[in-house]
Amino acid sequence: MASKSGPRHQRVMRLCLVPLGWAVWLFIMLAVMSFHPSDPTMLASSPVYHTQSVPVQNWCGPVGSTIGYLLMNNLGPGTWVAMAMIAAILMVWSVGGNLTQAAFRLIGGAVLLVVASGLANLLGWGRN
Secondary structure: OOOOOHHHHHHHHHHHHHHHHHHHHHHHHHHHHHHOOOEEEEOOOOOOEOOOOOOOOOOOOOHHHHHHHHHHHHHHOOHHHHHHHHHHHHHHHHOOOOOOOOHHHHHHHEEEHHHHHHHHHOOOOOOO
């Protein structure tokens, strides 16, 4: 019996997971692009809790509002760096390439994200 870890199985997995990855990335990107601090979220600890009386202006609804709030509240403008890194990884996987030295690339991306968020905080960017 043939093993399931052959090249055909890997190709099928890539064909299934890459479009799913792009769809999730697009949803999160739209949620972050349309983020507004006054949007209600589904979190009880957020500044504005989701109720029926306050309309959600986020393009992805209350779920997108919550995702946008979590990312922008925790990472600030560094969210854009994270989204660019994820898009670069998805582009490599979309064309069938392998991500070499993934650990070093992720560490470098994390350092870049922290630097971007720290610099934005020092300069006062992204504050409401």
